[in-house]
Each structure stands twice: as structure tokens, then as C-alpha cells.
Amino acid sequence: MLRKFGSSCFLLAVVVAQATTIPHLPPDQLTAQADVAIQGTVLRTWSEWDTAHKYIWTRSEIQVKRVYKGVPGKVVVVNEPGGVAEGRGMQVAGSVQYTAGESVVVFLKDYPGTGYRTLGWGQGKYSIDNAGKLHSDHSIAAVDVIDLKSGSRITTPVNFNGLDLDVAERRISSYTRQGAAK
Amino acid sequence: MKMFLAAILAASAMYGYIRRIDPGSGMPIIRTDNTAIQFYVNSEVAPGLANRSGSLIISKDSSPVTAAQQAMASWNASGANIKFLPIKTTTSGADSSDSKNVIVFSDTDANRALVNGAVAVTPFVYTLDDFHIVDSDIVFNPEIVFSTSGVAKSQDIQSVMAHELGHALGSNHSNLLGATMFQSGTGIKAGAPDGYTRRILSSEDLAFANAAYPGPNSSVGTISGTVTLSGAPAKSALLTMMDLNSGVMVGGMTGPDGKYSLTIPAGSYLIYAEPFNAIVAPGNLYITDASTVTQGFLPTFFGSNASPTPVSVAKGGTAAADIQVTAGATKLTVPFMFTATAGQLGGLTALYGLNGALSLTSGQSADLVFSTGVAGDTILANSGTDVRVYGKGIKVRPGTVRVDNTYQSSGLTLLRVAVDVDTITTPTLASVLLVRSDDALALSGTLILLPAPPVFTSGSVTNSASFATGAVSPGAIISIFGTSLGPTAGWNSADFGFDSSTNALPTTLGGVKVTFDGVLAPVFYASSGLVNVQVPFEVAGKSATNVVVSYNGLDSATVTLPVTTATPGIYTYNGSGKGLGIVVNQDYTLNTASNPAAQGSVVTIYLTGRGAVNYPVQTGKAVSAPPTLDSGGFTCTIGGTQATVAFGGWTPTAVGLAQANVYVPSSSTTGELPLTLNIGSASSQAGVTLFVK
Numbered sequence: 034m035l036r037k038f039g040s041s042c043f044l045l046a047v048v049v050a051q052a053t054t055i056p057h058l059p060p061d062q063l064t065a066q067a068d069v070a071i072q073g074t075v076l077r078t079w080s081e082w083d084t085a086h087k088y089i090w091t092r093s094e095i096q097v098k099r100v101y102k103g104v105p106g107k108v109v110v111v112n113e114p115g116g117v118a119e120g121r122g123m124q125v126a127g128s129v130q131y132t133a134g135e136s137v138v139v140f141l142k143d144y145p146g147t148g149y150r151t152l153g154w155g156q157g158k159y160s161i162d163n164a165g166k167l168h169s170d171h172s173i174a175a176v177d178v179i180d181l182k183s184g185s186r187i188t189t190p191v192n193f194n195g196l197d198l199d200v201a202e203r204r205i206s207s208y209t210r211q212g213a214a215k
Numbered sequence: 216m217k218m219f220l221a222a223i224l225a226a227s228a229m230y231g232y233i234r235r236i237d238p239g240s241g242m243p244i245i246r247t248d249n250t251a252i253q254f255y256v257n258s259e260v261a262p263g264l265a266n267r268s269g270s271l272i273i274s275k276d277s278s279p280v281t282a283a284q285q286a287m288a289s290w291n292a293s294g295a296n297i298k299f300l301p302i303k304t305t306t307s308g309a310d311s312s313d314s315k316n317v318i319v320f321s322d323t324d325a326n327r328a329l330v331n332g333a334v335a336v337t338p339f340v341y342t343l344d345d346f347h348i349v350d351s352d353i354v355f356n357p358e359i360v361f362s363t364s365g366v367a368k369s370q371d372i373q374s375v376m377a378h379e380l381g382h383a384l385g386s387n388h389s390n391l392l393g394a395t396m397f398q399s400g401t402g403i404k405a406g407a408p409d410g411y412t413r414r415i416l417s418s419e420d421l422a423f424a425n426a427a428y429p430g431p432n433s434s435v436g437t438i439s440g441t442v443t444l445s446g447a448p449a450k451s452a453l454l455t456m457m458d459l460n461s462g463v464m465v466g467g468m469t470g471p472d473g474k475y476s477l478t479i480p481a482g483s484y485l486i487y488a489e490p491f492n493a494i495v496a497p498g499n500l501y502i503t504d505a506s507t508v509t510q511g512f513l514p515t516f517f518g519s520n521a522s523p524t525p526v527s528v529a530k531g532g533t534a535a536a537d538i539q540v541t542a543g544a545t546k547l548t549v550p551f552m553f554t555a556t557a558g559q560l561g562g563l564t565a566l567y568g569l570n571g572a573l574s575l576t577s578g579q580s581a582d583l584v585f586s587t588g589v590a591g592d593t594i595l596a597n598s599g600t601d602v603r604v605y606g607k608g609i610k611v612r613p614g615t616v617r618v619d620n621t622y623q624s625s626g627l628t629l630l631r632v633a634v635d636v637d638t639i640t641t642p643t644l645a646s647v648l649l650v651r652s653d654d655a656l657a658l659s660g661t662l663i664l665l666p667a668p669p670v671f672t673s674g675s676v677t678n679s680a681s682f683a684t685g686a687v688s689p690g691a692i693i694s695i696f697g698t699s700l701g702p703t704a705g706w707n708s709a710d711f712g713f714d715s716s717t718n719a720l721p722t723t724l725g726g727v728k729v730t731f732d733g734v735l736a737p738v739f740y741a742s743s744g745l746v747n748v749q750v751p752f753e754v755a756g757k758s759a760t761n762v763v764v765s766y767n768g769l770d771s772a773t774v775t776l777p778v779t780t781a782t783p784g785i786y787t788y789n790g791s792g793k794g795l796g797i798v799v800n801q802d803y804t805l806n807t808a809s810n811p812a813a814q815g816s817v818v819t820i821y822l823t824g825r826g827a828v829n830y831p832v833q834t835g836k837a838v839s840a841p842p843t844l845d846s847g848g849f850t851c852t853i854g855g856t857q858a859t860v861a862f863g864g865w866t867p868t869a870v871g872l873a874q875a876n877v878y879v880p881s882s883s884t885t886g887e888l889p890l891t892l893n894i895g896s897a898s899s900q901a902g903v904t905l906f907v908k
Contacts, residue, residue, distance in 0.1 A: 056332060087310045088329065088338055114329055114338055121349075122237055123311060123340045124244070126382055127333065127398070130503035144328035153332055155498045170498035170505070172398075179551070179566040184590050184625030191568075 058153040060193055064208035067140035067152050069103030071095070072161070072198070075135040076108070080116025083147075089123035090147075091116035093131035095139065101205045103141075111141060111149050127154045127171070136161040138193070138201065156192065165198045233387040233468050233500055234427060241470075242346045244339075244385045249428045250298045252383075254287070254353075255305035256280055257319045261716040266322035266357045273320065274362035276735060279372050281714040281721035282363040283318060286376035288710070289416050290384070294433055295424035297384065304715060309352035311340045316350065316383065318376075322357035330356040335375050337382040351383035363723050364735060365768075373723070374413040386423050390453045390466040390495045391660025393572035393644045394419040398499045411768035412574060412663050414726055415642050418463040418480070419660065426478035436528035439476040440536040441469075442488045444512050448473025449540055451497065451508040453489050455646060455659045456526075458482035462607030462643040464660055468500065471507045481530040485523045485605065487648075488538045489514040489657045493549045494569070514657040515540040520650060546594050547649050547656040550585040557582050557612075557633045561621035566629075572660065575609070576769065577639045577667040577699075582631045583647065584619070590626030599651050600630060606645025608637040608664055640666050640703065640743070642767075669764040669771035671697030676762070676776060679747055680823050681784030681900035682792040686777040688897075689755040690832060691784075691824040692739065692871035695746045701727040701766050705742035719835035720749070720870055726767040731760045737835035737870060749871040751834040754778050755827040781826035781894035783873075785903045793902040796890055797821040808887065811906035815881040817861060820851075822892060822899065825865050825873035838865040848895060849875050853905065854888030856880040863894070879907055 064070060073095040080091045093111045114125040129151040131137070140157035141149040151157040155171020162168055169192060179185070193201045234243045246252065260280065264273040273279050280302055287299035302318070309319045309326065319326065330336050339351035353376070355361060362369040374395075381396045389396040394417045416424075425433040438456065442449040454467040454475055461482050469475045469488070490510050491497055497508050517536045518524025528534040552569040556562060557580040566586050575581055583602065585595060594600070596618045604611050615633035622629065630649075645662040648655060675696040677684050687693055706725030714721055720737035722728055727741035729748045736748040746764060754760045757778045764771040788795040788807075798806035801816040812818045830841050841847075841864050849863030862876040875892055885907050892899040 082312070085325070086312050087325065089311070089340070112328075114336075117239065117343065120343050121312075121340050122239075122244075122343055122346075123338055124235055124501070125329075125336050125338045126235075126388055126501065127336075127499070128501075129498070132503070142331070144324065144331075146324045147328035150328060150331050155496075170496055170502075172494055172496040172499055178568070179586075179588055179625075179627065181563055181565055181622045181625055181627060184622075184627055 056153070058156050059191065060204060061208045061211070063140050063152060063156060064102065064205055065212045066142065067102055067157070068143040069105045069109065069141040069149065070101040070139070070205060070209070071097045071105055071109065071141075072099040072101070072138045073097045073109070075131045075133050075137060077133050078131055080118045082118050088114055089116045089118045089121065090114055095131070095137065099202070101202070102209050109141065109149055111139065111151060112147055113151065129155050129158050129171070138167060138198070159193055159201070161198055167193045167196050167198060167201050169194045233389065233466065234423065235382070235385050235387050235501070237341070237343070237346050238503070239343070240346070243427070244341045244346045244348060245427060246348045246384060249296055249384070252297070252299045252316070253303065254283070254299060254316045254318060255303050255307065256283065257308060257317060257321060258304050258306050260318065260320055264320055270358070271360055272322070272355070272357055274360060274364060274366040274369060276366070276722070277361070277363040277372065278714040278717055278719070278721045278723065279361070279363065280716045281711055282372040282723065283376045284711050285721075285723070285725065286373050286380055286414070288706070289377055289414065290380055290424060292704070293416060293421050293424040294430050296428040296430040297424055299380070309354050311338050311350050311352060314350050316352060318353045318355075320355045320357055320361070326354050326357060329354055332356070334359060334370050335379050337379045339383060348383070348385060353379045353383065364728070371411055371414070374411060377414055377416065381420060381423070384424065385427060386420070387501055388499050389419050390468065390500070391417065391419045391455065391464060391644060392494065392658070393417060393660040393663040394466070396420055396423070397571070398495075399571050411726065412572065412642070412665070414767060417642070417644055417660070419465050419644070422463070422465040422479050425480070434481050434530045435478050436481050436530055436532040436534065437476060437478045438484065438486070438526055438528050438534045438536055439474070440538060441474045442538045442540060443473055444509055444540050445542060449488065449509045449512060451491070451502055452540065453491065453495065453659070454486065455489070455657065456484040456486045457605050457646065458484050459605065459607055462641065464606070464644045464646065466659065479528070481528055481532070483525045483527040485525055486517040486536050486538065487514050487523070487657060488540050489659065511542060511544055512540040513543045513545055514648060514655045520655060543654065545654050545656045547654055548587050548589075549656070550595070550649070551588045552583065552585050552647070552658065552661070554581045555584050555631070558615070560619045560631070566627065569658065569661065572663045574663040574665050575634070575636050576665045577636060579636045580633065582633050585630045585649065586627055588627070593628050595630040596628040601650045602630070602632040603648045603650060604634055604645055604662070605648070606662060606664060607643050608639040609645050609662065610635050636664055638667070639664055640699070642666065665767070665769060667699045668769040669697055669700045669766050671695050671700065671764060671771060671774060673774050673776055676774070678782055678784035678824055680786040680792065683782070683784060683900055686779035686782060687750045687754070687760065688779050688782040688824050688826040689750060689752045690826065690834070690865065690871060691750045691782050692747060693750055695729065695748065695764060696744060697764070697771070699743060699766065700746050700764055701725050701741035701743055703743050705740055705745070708739050719833070722835065728765050730763050732757075734834070749835060752827060752832055753834065779897065781897045782824035783822050783892050783894050783897055783899040784824050785820060785822045785890065785892060785899045787903060792900055794904060796903045796905055798890070798905045806905050808906050811885070811908035812879050813908055814879055814883060814885070816879055817876055818879055818905065820875045820877060820890065820892060821866070822873050822875065823871055826894065828864060832865060835870060837868045837870060840867040850893045851875060851877045852891045853877070853879060853907065854883045856883045883907055
């Protein structure tokens with residue numbers, strides 16, 4: 034990608050400047066790296082220490098309405114670090130929050146011993162508003178590049194933010210098929 | 216009841232800098248061990264650490280523990296009542312219930328699940344009755360490469376640590392893009408200035424530290440107010456306060472009632488409020504309830520956008536600044552923004568999205584280039600779009616706001632403006648605002664202004680003992696004099712000691728590193744005008760070496776120095792390179808006029824520049840005793856009389872220090888006598904003496 038535009042110091046510096054603490058996952062990679070991608074409704078959330086009593090986790094139970102990828106079953110539990118339990122609070126910057134009753138599209142990664150986590154922190158969760166549009170409440174730095182000769186985007190779209198649900202679903206399905214074809 | 220009232224009061228006017236809040240009570244979360252914070256590092260942390268897949272996690276040339284300690288030193292030097300203690304080693308791992316703060320890189324299922332792809336995380340646990348932090352582990356991602364040396368595609372350990380320690384102190388993420396506590400870093404790769412900028416705590420980070428943990432000399436006051444939109448509270452409105460005289464820039468956020476109260480350095484501030492945007496979103500600042508966020512307004516200054524009114528606050532004083540924000544949704548969106556050659560049009564190949572801070576250096580002139588990135592969108596080209604830059608030491612060049620139509624065929628319009636950065640010595644932040652009569656967009660703290668790169672010459676490199684210029688020799692301690700070499704206040708390696716993971720002196724100190732043909736040199740002392748380092752033994756056998764000094768990622772020009780076998784320089788009592796030498800008498804007392812050495816006794820003369828030897832010595836590490844004790848090729852004259860050298864060589868247990876144990880000739884004269892050491896054909900400096908009786 035860099036060679037496409039030459040190797041000027043200017044170009045390198047700018048790309049470096051966009052590097053992220055949480056690596057950016059554009060939609061195709063988000064879909065590819067997810068073990069499970071679903072649409073659903075958050076049924077309930079609760080916090081508890083894990084069985085090793087090392088961390089407090091907030092569990093969110095999501096009733097699955099549509100499955101885009103994976104075999105999640107009818108209900109999935111998403112685990113995010115932080116919460117309140119047994120007289121203690123725990124916080125981790127960037128933890129994703131779920132609210133009971135919330136309609137969501139989520140991309141999940143299955144970790145041994147922990148279970149599902151939201152992939153890429155806030156990048157893997159979109160809430161669906163009453164108008165059927167997707168919204169992310171996190172911003173993750175991305176390298177977004179546009180070719181000035183053609184005006185075309187060299188990078189894939191930054192995220193699904195603001196898309197209608199049906200448009201996002203078609204893209205997710207497309208990315209899933211591309212992944213399967215590989 | 217008292218606690219309940221406190222919680223209510225806190226919840227009505229909080230969220231400064233922005234601190235971590237207990238969501239149930241609205242109370243800020245804070246440490247009570249702030250004057251003696253003990254962190255441990257897991258004992259496996261060492262250069263060359265690999266994960267369970269065999270991939271490198273810590274580069275082999277890194278000093279991870281020293282990097283962590285230096286990040287702590289930055290917070291310790293914040294002026295706040297914060298003291299991180301020297302790091303201890305433990306076999307414990309990360310465990311949020313053991314009340315032990317542990318730094319780990321361990322590759323376990325649990326740690327992979329916890330970091331979930333992030334560079335590092337700091338889960339901290341606090342009590343629910345008084346909101347005190349009782350445990351704060353720092354877990355590094357075991358699937359990422361970290362370094363202190365700038366290995367390509369690595370994350371800088373010190374930058375990451377500085378950020379995570381902020382969380383451990385109770386800081387939230389910042390809304391200022393250039394702050395250490397901003398959510399995204401620029402730590403990947405090295406060499407680029409941005410890769411290290413988060414090592415340097417910004418005024419925003421320092422303001423948090425001094426507000427949360429005020430020190431005896433914290434010169435702070437408090438600015439409070441309410442932000443309203445059409446008479447209603449503007450909830451979770453982002454704030455930026457800028458003192459253009461001091462360069463202090465501080466961020467903040469209103470509470471659910473639109474109120475704010477920020478304790479900040481005394482000064483005179485321009486203040487504006489802005490809504491969340493695509494760079495800083497509510498989730499990044501741990502806001503979980505969308506109903507507590509007001510949108511639909513434009514960045515609005517206290518006073519007015521046309522004529523912002525400064526707000527002054529004195530030390531210990533208070534000031535009020537209510538802001539009525541203007542309703543509206545910006546059409547400017549978050550533009551593509553980058554830097555380009557000043558004063559030109561065209562010459563670009565691509566647009567780059569703005570997602571973090573950009574840096575400019577002292578004395579630099581550049582164009583700031585903006586685009587909405589939307590084909591056919593001409594809003595930036597319409598007349599009346601003004602670009603304002605707020606910061607100390609940077610100015611918009613008058614009359615340079617202009618449209619670049621070079622790329623009309625792509626449908627994209629660019630707006631450019633030329634800015635000039637003054638000569639600056641301290642890193643500062645600057646904000647950019649795009650302002651139209653009916654619209655505005657703020658890019659808060661998006662420019663980091665960096666001091667000039669280090670400057671030195673071959674003539675400003677000396678032997679640290681004799682101050683002789685010219686050639687360097689393997690293992691010698693040298694002094695590099697120059698400008699912008701390092702931090703204004705000097706950093707001393709003695710404050711950190713040997714890195715416990717390498718058993719060597721640190722190769723980065725206060726953001727300064729020095730390379731000889733790419734080999735990192737141990738740094739003894741680093742300041743803006745002077746850096747003392749050991750010449751790596753790896754230069755042995757070469758006729759010349761290329762030296763580069765880097766300060767927070769800004770590299771000096773390469774300076775070529777000749778290399779020779781030995782450069783003996785005797786340390787002197789007054790540190791000038793002349794006069795009484797650092798000589799210890801046979802009874803281990805210092806040789807002085809009132810304590811002369813006896814004729815026939817043995818004295819120990821301390822020097823540097825011994826050069827390569829025929830037994831193992833390693834750069835930056837303490838020297839072992841040589842296999843045989845002999846003159847090591849040294850000769851010596853005292854008062855012009857040849858003196859027998861019993862031992863000459865590197866001083867065991869020291870780094871870069873050498874010694875000669877010499878018999879004072881029985882036939883020598885007495886009094887203050889000239890002293891000369893020779894190693895082969897190389898002689899120590901003239902003008903050094905010792906006293907003989």
C-alpha cells in the first residue's frame with residue numbers, strides 16, 4: 034500500500050501518526066476475525082467475580098435474532114471486564130457497556146476460559162436505533178486514505194456507523210462469503 | 216448520610232480532566248497510597264521475552280523495567296503529590312483481588328481475554344465505601360512487540376506505561392488528542408516523533424495529577440460554570456481551556472447537569488465547549504448512558520466565537536464561566552487533516568484521515584490541509600471559512616487560508632493554511648478550529664509542538680574526565696554538549712540504577728538515547744545541554760563511528776567521530792579536567808593538600824578511556840575483575856618521575872570507570888606534583904596533580 038504512493042517521508046509520517054492503541058478493525062476484518070456475529074436484544078446484565086476471583090466481569094445476555102456468522106445458539110453471554118461485585122468496583126478504560134432492552138449488532142470473539150468478548154472493544158458493538166440505523170458509541174482511530182487522483186477510498190469503509198441495518202447486513206454477509214471463499 | 220450528601224454534590228459538578236468516576240455515586244476514584252505507590256514487575260519480564268507461540272514480545276535490546284520506572288518518574292515529577300516507588304520484582308501475576316500492583320506481559324488465556332487486542336489494559340479495583348483504588352495491575356498484550364529502542368512496528372513501552380499509569384491514578388481518557396491520556400496512541404514504529412510523544416505528560420495530564428493529588432507547590436485555581444443549550448443543561452459537553460501565555464491546555468467535561476468545575480494551573484484561559492464527535496465518542500470516556508449526552512450544538516467560546524473572553528484564575532482562587540452554546544450540527548464533519556509543505560498548492564497524492572495528534576517541530580513552517588473527504592462537498596471552499604490555531608508558539612500566517620483546487624477532477628476540495636512554529640523548548644499542545652459564520656468545528660489539542668531536534672558537533676564531544684575533544688575509545692565515558700539534547704531538568708541514571716531485567720545501565724534516559732553505528736549506548740546523564748554516555752565496546756577495531764542523539768524520537772544529524780584504542784582522561788576534584796586528580800591514598804582516603812600520599816605508598820588514580828581489553832567486558836554492564844592483575848599497558852609519571860604501575864584497567868563493579876594503582880616513587884619530590892598516565896601512546900591530559908609528602 035505504501036509503495037503505491039511512493040516512499041516520501043511525508044507519507045510515512047502521516048501513516049505512523051494514525052497508528053492506534055487498539056488496532057483498528059475495518060468492517061471486513063471485523064467480520065473475518067469474529068467467531069460469532071449476530072443481531073439481538075440484550076436481555077439482562079449482571080456483574081460478578083470470575084471463578085478464579087481475579088477480575089470482576091459484567092455479563093450481558095443477548096437473545097439472538099439473526100446470525101451472520103458462527104453457531105452461537107439462541108442466547109449468548111458477552112463478557113466485559115469491570116463492574117461491581119462483593120463491595121468492590123472494577124473499571125477498565127474502553128470496556129463496552131450493554132443495557133437491558135438494547136437492540137444490537139455485535140461481533141464477538143470466543144476466548145478459552147472466558148467466553149465471548151466484544152471484538153476490538155467498542156468496534157464490535159453497534160446499537161440499532163428506532164429508525165433502524167447502526168450506531169457505535171466508541172471511536173477507534175483508523176487509517177482512512179483517499180486517492181486524490183480518482184477520489185476513491187483506498188481503505189475499506191471505517192465502520193458500519195450510520196448505516197441502515199439492512200445495508201449493514203448485506204455487507205456483513207458479503208464479507209462472510211468472501212471469508213468463506215478464502 | 217455524609218457520604219450520601221458528598222455523592223450528590225460530587226455528581227452535580229464533576230468530570231474534570233477527565234477523572235474516573237464510580238458510576239453508582241458519581242464520586243471520583245482516587246488512590247490513598249499516592250505518596251508511596253508500589254508496583255511490581257513479574258519476574259519473567261526481560262529483553263527477548265517471547266510468547267507461547269515463540270513470537271517476540273519484548274525486543275532483545277530493550278530495557279523494560281527502566282522504561283517503566285521512567286514513566287513513573289514522569290508522574291513523580293508532575294509537581295503533584297504522587298510518588299511511585301522503585302519497582303520490585305515478583306513471581307505473582309495479574310490478580311485484581313490481591314491488592315498488589317503488578318506489571319505483566321504473561322501470555323495466558325486469561326490475559327489474552329482481558330486485553331482483547333488492545334496494547335495494554337489497567338484493570339483497577341476500588342472500594343465502594345470510599346472509592347479508593349486498592350489494586351491496579353497493568354497487563355500488556357502478549358501478542359504485540361514492545362521495545363524501548365524503537366524496533367520497527369513495536370510499541371514503545373515507556374509511552375504505554377505512562378498512559379496506563381494515568382489510569383492507575385484514576386484518570387479517564389482525555390478529550391485532547393495530543394495528551395498522554397488520549398485514547399489512541401501513536402506508539403507504533405519508532406523514529407517518528409509521534410511515536411514517543413506520549414512519554415511526555417502534557418499540560419492536560421499534569422493538570423489532572425495536580426488536581427487529584429495537589430502537591431505543596433501546586434499553583435492551581437478553580438474555574439467553574441454551567442454549559443447550557445437553549446436554556447437546558449448541556450450534558451457531557453467537552454471543554455477545552457487554553458492559556459496562550461503559558462501554553463497550558465486542559466480538557467474537561469460537564470456533568471449530567473451541565474456543570475463543570477476544573478482545578479487548573481493559575482492563568483488566563485480561553486474556554487470553549489464542544490459536543491462529542493467522530494474522534495472522541497462517549498464510549499471512549501466511559502459514558503454508558505446516551506441520555507446523559509447532549510448533542511446538536513457547535514463549538515462555542517466563553518464570550519463569543521468572534522471575540523472569546525479570557526477567564527483569569529489566581530492560585531487558590533476561583534472564577535466562573537458559564538457558556539451558552541450555539542445550537543446546530545456542524546456540516547464540516549471531522550475533516551481529513553494533515554501537514555504539507557508550507558505555501559504551496561498541489562503536490563499531494565492522497566488524503567489522510569485525522570484520528571489523532573499531528574506534530575510540528577520548533578521553527579517549522581507547514582501547511583495544515585483540510586478536507587471533508589466527501590466528493591462534491593464544497594463547504595470548505597466557500598468563502599468565509601477561517602482557520603484558527605490556538606497554542607503557545609504557533610501562529611497562522613496572515614492571508615494564507617486558501618482553497619487548493621488542484622484535485623477538482625476527484626471531486627475533492629482542500630483548504631490549506633500556513634502556520635509557523637516559533638523556536639520552542641517545551642512540548643505544548645495547540646488546538647485548531649474551523650470557523651464560519653454559521654458553523655464551527657474544533658480539533659482540540661490536535662497539534663503537538665515539539666522542541667527542535669538535538670544539535671551537537673564533533674567538536675562538542677569530549678572525554679568526560681579530561682574534556683579533551685577528538686577521538687573516542689571503546690568503553691569510555693564521554694560528554695556530549697549541545698542544544699535540545701534532552702529534558703530541561705537533568706535525568707541521572709543513579710536515580711534508576713541498573714535495569715533489573717538486563718543488569719545494565721539504561722540505554723534510554725529521560726527520553727534520550729544515543730547510538731554508535733546503531734548500537735545503543737548506556738546513558739549516565741541526560742539534559743538539554745549535556746548527555747553523558749559510555750561509548751559501546753562494539754566500536755573497538757573501527758577507525759570511526761557514526762553517532763546520533765535522539766530525544767523523544769527526534770534525531771540529531773549524524774556526527775562522525777574518530778575511534779582510537781584508548782583515550783585516558785583522569786577525573787579531577789573540581790570537575791574541570793585540571794588540578795587535583797581523583798586519587799585515593801593507600802588508606803582509602805582522598806588525596807588532598809592536607810592529606811598527601813607518602814613516598815613509596817600506593818595510590819589509586821581514577822580515569823576513563825581505558826579502551827578494549829583482552830578479557831570480557833560488556834557495554835553498560837559492571838566489569839568483572841580481570842584474570843590477572845598487572846599494569847595493563849599503563850605507564851605513569853609523578854612529578855616527572857617514572858612510577859611503577861601495579862594494576863591498570865577497568866574498575867571492577869563499575870561501568871566506564873578505570874583505575875591505575877601506582878607506587879609513588881620514593882625518589883619523587885614532595886608537594887603538589889604533575890600526574891600523567893599513558894596507555895600505549897595515548898596520554899592523559901596535562902595539568903592534573905596529586906599531593907605527595
